[in-house]
Amino acid sequence: MKRLSVLVLLVCLAWSCSKDDAAAYEAVSTPLPLKIPPVFKENLLSPIIPNSNPQTIEGVALGKKLFFDRILSGDETQSCATCHSPQHAFSDSTPTSAGIDGDFGTRNVMPLFNLAWNYGERFNWDGSELSIERQALTPVQNPIEMHSNWDDVVSKLSNHSEYPTLFENAFGAFPITKTLTTKALAQFERTLISGNSKFDKYLLGDATLTPQEQNGLHVFMDEARGDCFHCHGSPNNPLWTDNMFHNNGLDSSFADLGLGATTGNPSDNGKFKSPSIRNLAYTAPYMHDGRFETIDEVINHYSQGLQNSSSIDPLMKKINQGGVQLIPQDKTDLKAFLLSLSDPSFLNNPEFIN
Amino acid sequence: MKNSYTLLLLVFVVFSSCGDDLDDNLKASAATQFKFTHQWNALTVSSADFNTLQFINANGEELSVERLRYLISEVTFTRGNGEDIVIDGHHLIDVTEDSGLTYTPELEIPTGFYTNVSFTFGLNNEANMQNYIDLNSVSFNVPEMLGGGYHYMQMDGKFVNSAAEEMGYNYHAIRAVDNVGSNPTFPQDTFFTVNLGAVNIASETIVEVKMNIAEWFRNPNVWDLNVLNSVLMPNSEAQILMSENGQSVFSLGTVTP
Numbered sequence: 087m088k089r090l091s092v093l094v095l096l097v098c099l100a101w102s103c104s105k106d107d108a109a110a111y112e113a114v115s116t117p118l119p120l121k122i123p124p125v126f127k128e129n130l131l132s133p134i135i136p137n138s139n140p141q142t143i144e145g146v147a148l149g150k151k152l153f154f155d156r157i158l159s160g161d162e163t164q165s166c167a168t169c170h171s172p173q174h175a176f177s178d179s180t181p182t183s184a185g186i187d188g189d190f191g192t193r194n195v196m197p198l199f200n201l202a203w204n205y206g207e208r209f210n211w212d213g214s215e216l217s218i219e220r221q222a223l224t225p226v227q228n229p230i231e232m233h234s235n236w237d238d239v240v241s242k243l244s245n246h247s248e249y250p251t252l253f254e255n256a257f258g259a260f261p262i263t264k265t266l267t268t269k270a271l272a273q274f275e276r277t278l279i280s281g282n283s284k285f286d287k288y289l290l291g292d293a294t295l296t297p298q299e300q301n302g303l304h305v306f307m308d309e310a311r312g313d314c315f316h317c318h319g320s321p322n323n324p325l326w327t328d329n330m331f332h333n334n335g336l337d338s339s340f341a342d343l344g345l346g347a348t349t350g351n352p353s354d355n356g357k358f359k360s361p362s363i364r365n366l367a368y369t370a371p372y373m374h375d376g377r378f379e380t381i382d383e384v385i386n387h388y389s390q391g392l393q394n395s396s397s398i399d400p401l402m403k404k405i406n407q408g409g410v411q412l413i414p415q416d417k418t419d420l421k422a423f424l425l426s427l428s429d430p431s432f433l434n435n436p437e438f439i440n
Numbered sequence: 441m442k443n444s445y446t447l448l449l450l451v452f453v454v455f456s457s458c459g460d461d462l463d464d465n466l467k468a469s470a471a472t473q474f475k476f477t478h479q480w481n482a483l484t485v486s487s488a489d490f491n492t493l494q495f496i497n498a499n500g501e502e503l504s505v506e507r508l509r510y511l512i513s514e515v516t517f518t519r520g521n522g523e524d525i526v527i528d529g530h531h532l533i534d535v536t537e538d539s540g541l542t543y544t545p546e547l548e549i550p551t552g553f554y555t556n557v558s559f560t561f562g563l564n565n566e567a568n569m570q571n572y573i574d575l576n577s578v579s580f581n582v583p584e585m586l587g588g589g590y591h592y593m594q595m596d597g598k599f600v601n602s603a604a605e606e607m608g609y610n611y612h613a614i615r616a617v618d619n620v621g622s623n624p625t626f627p628q629d630t631f632f633t634v635n636l637g638a639v640n641i642a643s644e645t646i647v648e649v650k651m652n653i654a655e656w657f658r659n660p661n662v663w664d665l666n667v668l669n670s671v672l673m674p675n676s677e678a679q680i681l682m683s684e685n686g687q688s689v690f691s692l693g694t695v696t697p
Contacts, residue, residue, distance in 0.1 A: 131577040205577060307583035309610075309673045320581045322571070328579040353491035353506075397491075400506055400596040400608030403670055 114258040115142035120202060123281025125289050125324045133202030133276070139219060139269045141276060144256035149274025151252065152267060154440040157242055159186050159232035166225070166271070169195045172439045175365040175432060176278060181376025189230040192342060194376035197369045199280040199432065200362065204329045211358045211374040213331055214348045218275050222268040236264040243267065280364055280432040281324065288426070289321055295426065302423025305416045312388070312410060312420055316401050317360045326364050326427060331357040332399040335392035335409075336373060344374065346397075356397050367428040381424060385417050469548040473646045474515070476533045476541050477693060478508070481654050487538050493600065497657035501665050503599035503609070505653065509534040510593035510613075511580070512634075513563050517549055517641075518556040525549060530563060532575065549641050557639045557647065561686055562592025562631035568615060586673055587617045587624045592631060593682075595656070599665045609669040611656065613686065616679035627676050630683035636692040648693025655689040656682070 118141045120133055135141060153170075156162045169183040170176040176198035182190045193211050201209070207217055215221035225231040226239060243249040244262045253262050256270060287293035295303065305312040307320060317334075319326035331345040333356040340346075346355035358374040372378040378387065390408040392398070403410050412420065432438070478485040480495045485505070493504045513530035527547050533540040562568070568589035575581070575590050582589050593613040598606050616630045639647060657663040661681045672678040 129571065129573060129576045131573050203577075304585060307585060309583075310671045313671075315581070315583060316579070319579060320583065322576040322581045323579050396606075398608070400598055400610060402608065403610075405607065406605070 114254075115144040115256055117141065118143045118146055118277075120276060121279060123279065123286065123324075125286050126200075126203070126279075126281055129322050129324055130203060131205065134205060134207060135202060135276065136217065136219070139272060141273050142256060144252070145270050145273040146277055148249075148252045148256045149270035149272065150437075150440075151248075152271055153274050157246070158226050158234060158239055160234040160238075161186050164232055167440065169231075170198050173368070173433055175199060175280070175368040177369045179370065181371050185228070185231040186233050187230070191230050193374055194371060196359075196361065197365060198275055199278045199364065200325055201278065202276040203325050206329055208329075208331075208359070212344045212348045213359060218272040219265075219268045222271040222275075223264065226264075236267075239267065240264055278432075278438055280429045282431045283364065283427045283429040285321075285423075285426040286324065286429070289324070296422065298419045298422040299426045300423075301416070302419035302421065302426075305412065305420045306423055311412060311416055313401070313403060314363075314388075314420075317399075318363050325362055327360045327362040329360065331359055332401070333357045333395065333397045334388075335394070335398050335402045335405065336377070336387070338393040338395050340395075342375065353397055356395055357399075363424055364427045365429055365432065366424050368433060381421050382417070385412065385420055388412075389417065469550045470641055471644045472545060472549050472641065473644075474531075474543040474545075475646055475648045475693075476543070476651065477648055478535055478651045478653060481652060485535075485653060487536055490536065490597075493598065493606070495654070497599075497654065497665070498659075498662045499657065499664050501599045501601075503597055503665065505595060505597040507536045507594060507596040508653070509536060509540075509580070509591075510595075510651075511562055511575075511590060512543075512559045513567060515543075515545060515559045516557070517554045517639075518558065520553070520555050530567070530572070530575075532578065532580065534578075549645075551641050551643070553638070553640045555638050557636045557692070558633050559636075559649075560631055561634055561690070562613065562615075563590060564631055565615065565626075565629065568631070582614050582673065585620050585622070585624065587615055587626060589615060595653075599669070601669075602666050607669065609665050610672060611682070612673050613682045614673055614679060616676040616683070617674065618676050620674045628680055628683075630679045632683055632687055634687075634690045636690070639692070639695055640697075642697050644697075646694075646696040648695070650691045650693045651689055652691070653689075656685050659685060659688045661685050 120141060122133070152158065153166045156165045158165060164186050169178045171178060174197070178195035181194055182192060183195050184190050196211060201218055209215040209218065209221045215224065226234050227236060240262055250262065253266060257266050260266065284293050288295050306314045317328050317330070317332055319328065331354065337356060340356045343355045345357040346352060366381055370379060372384050378384045388409050389412040392402055392405050392409045394405050398405065490505050493502050495503050497503055509532060511530055511532050515527040517525040527545040531540060531543040572590065580590050582591060591612055591614055595611040596608065598608050601607050613630065615626060616628050617624045618627050619625045636649065639645070661684055663685065668678050
């Protein structure tokens with residue numbers, strides 16, 4: 087009995103000085119560390135996982151089920167995966183996408199992978215969402231997307247034959263809420279990790295680049311030719327994005343202000359997030375509005391299609407000439423290198439598909 | 441009795457593990473913090489002043505700053521007897537994102553008078569060969585064909601050129617490199633030591649480090665942005681000019697005990 091008291095005392099003391107504010111549901115679910123690719127481990131800071139939403143087996147499983155479930159949309163005809171299709175690296179194959187009422191948005195669906203390494207935690211093309219959890223709130227209630235409302239969704243989930251048990255397994259005996267729903271979705275989205283392309287294997291010494299791909303890498307890294315690396319990562323930053331916002335010279339005036347609409351700062355007008363250039367083979371069309379159907383069009387844009395404006399990024403070179411003026415061979419090789427960042431195993435990972 | 445001692449010891453250990461250090465006042469060492477401030481000559485500059493053509497350089501060009509981030513390393517406190525206390529590691533200041541504007545090294549410094557406080561602008565060549573995950577994660581790398589390593593500074597902005605047109609510039613400081621490609625060579629070191637001068641550390645101390653951005657364009661080399669505005673990373677002559685101009689950029693501001 088005396089020993090028990092001592093134990094209780096010690097536990098209480100230790101508890102009193104713990105700074106761990108992880109949610110109580112940690113006690114009811116099983117931790118599930120992210121599967122971090124070797125090139126990420128070697129080169130990058132740890133992924134961002136909120137203390138309030140640790141990764142768990144049960145939470146990820148619930149998030150996956152929710153991600154593919156049409157129950158989240160108003161008329162139950164669309165799920166997250168309708169637009170974020172696994173076969174397109176969780177993006178869509180059209181410039182913009184139709185919601186349940188057939189209305190199209192104005193932005194291209196962003197692919198979903200390696201989101202936990204977005205250290206600035208600004209999501210969406212315009213940086214309007216400050217966490218994955220918050221991002222997941224919006225499409226459900228957006229009238230031109232899933233056009234539902236969270237009260238209805240929570241009600242349907244609460245009266246469902248399976249979800250109450252799945253939520254309890256993941257988060258404990260708490261009522262289902264939109265917060266818990268988006269937490270589960272975010273946990274699943276954080277598991278969507280792509281780091282197994284040919285180029286990753288090359289970095290690990292398990293693959294060889296063709297001469298074309300090798301020259302393409304040089305074009306990418308050469309400040310006097312492509313100069314892509316300042317915004318789109320490098321072999322040492324295998325995210326292949328800086329996760330920042332740039333005006334890359336698409337337009338001389340802006341129908342869509344991008345980051346400027348989020349911050350209210352005119353200097354941010356026309357700035358959009360640099361997307362990762364991983365998996366370009368699967369994520370066409372390109373740019374925030376899906377204006378370019380092919381990688382060739384994208385390369386031609388940077389080579390000779392730049393439009394000047396007051397907020398164009400100073401990293402955009404030779405604007406008066408329309409761009410960096412790549413020769414045809416360099417364009418071809420650059421494309422070959424970009425395609426070496428394709429990760430087919432990401433599309434076929436059974437953990438990511440329904 | 442033995443159990444009681446064990447219990448007492450355990451409780452002590454648990455308490456001490458989460459308590460603040462009560463001995464700070466008794467130590468003969470003190471925490472230091474470096475506060476980085478930025479000026480254009482007499483004008484204080486912050487990220488709020490970016491993106492506007494409001495500065496005029498020594499060559500008479502009107503310019504703006506849109507992005508400014510730079511690296512310092514190896515902060516060193518030197519005593520009168522020549523003894524150095526070196527704080528290993530580097531620190532990135534990103535003025536654009538208002539991050540890293542203060543640097544608090546973990547190492548506390550013995551109290552006393554120091555004849556000089558210095559740091560390396562950028563990284564010395566040995567340090568520049570290491571892999572730093574924090575710098576990779578913010579895309580501060582230099583391509584392998586240029587010798588690899590990291591930028592010392594990235595300053596981007598726009599200026600009004602001699603044709604009265606607004607155009608971008610990329611004032612990126614790195615290790616000077618020739619023979620760009622698979623076997624680059626390095627003509628001259630372009631990292632440099634910044635000597636701030638004497639500082640007395642009597643207690644917790646905040647040291648202001650001032651960067652006069654205008655100096656990058658002025659002294660000793662008047663910078664002509666019409667000539668040197670972009671693709672400066674593979675331009676070793678430009679890198680050496682930057683390094684020379686950098687020597688007068690930093691100065692000691694206020695030291696707050």
